[in-house]
């Protein structure tokens with residue numbers, strides 16, 4: 001089993017999404033002691049913006065295709081994903097590799113992988129809340145992974161900018177939720 005562990009928060013040791021994705025990794029590796037873990041930190045080693053030339057280099061795509069499980073730390077920046085993570089998505093969503101167009105519409109080709117995403121958001125965006133229409137992180141990630149044939153699982157810490165107490169509580173709850181992922 002190969003687990004690909006990706007982080008994209010700029011906040012280093014203070015990052016909630018990094019703490020949660022690390023805990024998810026702990027749970028998965030405890031349940032699968034022989035697992036190979038491949039690490040990709042998109043902040044310490046950023047990928048450049050996509051260019052046509054970048055398609056010639058399939059390292060990122062091959063690494064994704066080789067993984068059985070992918071764990072992603074994804075903070076919300078300006079209502080969506082960090083550009084570092086978008087640059088990674090730009091390299092794994094590729095016609096003929098992870099999806100194809102058929103007469104009846106697009107078809108995902110990456111089915112069978114498990115994708116677990118640790119979300120960290122400063123506010124609240126649940127259905128019906130005032131800011132729900134600005135939620136372009138979870139909705140985008142669900143949409144793009146669905147497009148390539150994967151139903152991602154999410155662990156979310158929300159309201160992190162509301163107060164220090166709320167931040168601690170939300171992170172604590174999210175860390176606790178990771179236990180069920182290894183079941």
Ligand SMILES: Cc1cc2nc3c(=O)[nH]c(=O)nc-3n(C[C@H](O)[C@H](O)[C@H](O)COP(=O)(O)O)c2cc1C
Pocket residue numbers: 009010011014015016017018074075076077078079080120121122123124160161
């Ligand atoms: C540059 C930047 C932009 C942010 N934009 C938003 C935002 O649009 N909505 C929101 O709810 N929180 C926003 N936040 C708050 C973060 O989502 C929150 O701090 C979260 O903890 C970030 O994840 P991290 O701790 O893993 O870095 C922003 C934070 C930063 C640093």
